[in-house]
Amino acid sequence: MSGILILAEHRRGTLRDATLEAIGAAGTLKAALGGPVTVLVIAADPAPLVAAVSVGAVDEVITVARPDAATYEPHVYEAVLRAVIAQRSPSLVLMPHSVDSFSLAPAVAIGEGLGFATDVFGVAVEDGQVVATRAGYNEKVFVEIDFPGRSGVLLTLRGGAFAPETAAASPTVSALDAGAGAARSKHLDWRDPPASGGIDIPGSPFILSIGRGVGDEANVAQFLELAEGLGATLGCSRPIADNGWLPKARQVGQSGQLAAKCNLYIAMGISGSVQHQWGMKHVENIVAINKDPEASIFTIARYGIVGDMLEIAEELRKQKGIQ
């Protein structure tokens, strides 16, 4: 058993960024684990996707062309992926933690006797063995998981947790005839998510987020202005969206958006409920600004300021010459 196998995820002919993140993660593990990094592309016509996955540490791209894989179908994917795992015996299988993998990964792990962890945001190799990090108890603790007695491991990776790989590479490309398995579900229609008006919380690297501390709707505009001046995307906690002060597309948290690609999150006047933390706790640099020194947001912040968000925002505007 050696090498890393990555299942490519795509929608409507476009590779999803999460696959490039999985390739990025594989690149950091390749030397320690040994063996090649292989990407498996299953599609009705996989050829147009080959160039997109030929990046970073990828040594080989395996394409499987099947008419019943024009859109994602879990039974077809399961059969093909299991066939490839049986043939190549990778020590690590990676796929994005997504609605696709929900319907596929557990069945593959059980079927092939692999160690299994979901929503992983850290992977290391210790003494030649994979150690995965994920959250437990509703994001309250981080858990390191090893897989004793398993020669192979399947992990689904949290979006935004690994740097995407984009540097072009020249892997070998091989077509595989994996005809096993039959579709048991039918794709009916695409439903687009609600329009976000150009607001991209999941894709933003810098989010300035406001909560109840803003106090009044009249104060919200100055934070939109401040966020624009700082080059940040303005986010908010649930009560702000509930009041209609900002659109739902800006809401961060369990019933809102995940700050998937954020590197810097400034939480102003946000107490930090568990539901809000769900959407941003993983961000590497969290700056918390709150009048209450006991606010739970401080327990996850790298930097904390106990103070009035309006005064601090005012000073930030002055310092940056915004107004």
Place this chain on the structure above:
Amino acid sequence: MRAPANMAALTGALIARGDAYLALPAYGAEGAEWAQAALARLLLSNARLKLVFAALPFAPPAFLALLAGEDRPAILQRIVRNPATSGATLLRLARQMDDAETRKALAAHAHTPAVALIGLAMHADAAVRAALLRNAGTPAVALHALLDHADAAERAALARHPQADADLLRTLLAGGDAVVRAEAVAHPHCPLTQVADACVDADAAIRRRAASNPVLPPSLRQALMGDPDPAVRAEALRLHAEGQEPALTDDGDVRVRRAQARHVALPEDLAEALSRDGDVWVRVWLARNPALPAGLIQQLGGDAEARVRHAAGRNPACPADVLATLARDGDEWVRAAVACRPDLPVEALRALEQEDAVDVASAVARNPQARDAALRRLTRHGQADVRRAVALNPDAPATALRLLLDDPYPLNRAFAVRHPNLPVADAWGSADDDAPQVRFAVGKRAVTHAAAAGRAARRHLETFPQP
């Protein structure tokens, strides 16, 4: 399920059910005194729940006082940090606990009595000093005690503390440090002669902070509006009091124009000029300005930028015909801006009631003029946020709120239970809900209702005494 008719019956029912979350709101409630011992046994029966309740900011202060009799340090630490803990309980804990963490929490607590804060200031370590400086209730005498060994950062914190008096600020100003001076001259208790000196200081940062002093006399503020530094001019304008007509003129600096745009005493010709400003934020602030003439709001309601149209839609003075136009806007967030307004013309609201877009549907759900049928339909919307918005509508009918009691999202059920338009009997029907937050809301609703009924009955007896 019928709700208990009075506090005695309710308290009995809560004890009989044996659910601590449901019973918690009754502890210390008016009319439930007779059952305190039984309630205490129920609420203190579970070691884990005692820890949970000790940190709950909505736990009744009387219950926190009871819990303070426990001897587990982890529980007591949580009570000291709980914002609902009363001053009397904090004083009691201050006498029995003397560890560093407790002193720090007491120094930071908004309810800690002044006498205790003064005592803490006398022998404070760095953490306690920082906590005292953050506590807006720390009295001036304690601040004077902290001054003796204050470092530069602490002197700046003293200078911006709301309880700092003129003597303390005078002493701090004499120290000469620029950061401390900047804080002191912005303080409303700063002696006016020193604020006047700051208005002509060579350092623009000092002049800007002086301009932000909320009690700056109008003559000094007017003088600062002619300052060569735009940040000083903008600051002077920002706090210019209503009723004091500032001499506003065209300004070349965008920061000043943004500040002008939100000023309520804006002359009409300047407002006219600002409405054509190239900076979108000038127009956004102007469009929100409630003192703007209807014609200009109408003009800004047709702005090319959706942000400006949204601001016009949120302006309380926006005329009805402009609201109706904005209700047909191509941008969803602009339509949402007017969809929650009770003054939106009825025909426009009826059209928006048919929309499914999340922000528009949420706004309609909060509109007190929305039809009952529309609200009932929105309680079945695919988005939990939209369904919850119905419970945020102050005029939501009981028929819609009842539907929310079966919502799959616990927060939505809790919001429905809290709504005053939902009959208490219906709320009581959720007493067995799976989610503790919903059961707590049911208990709170029932206790509030029974207490109000008890008060009304007593008033009736006082007005019409029995023979």
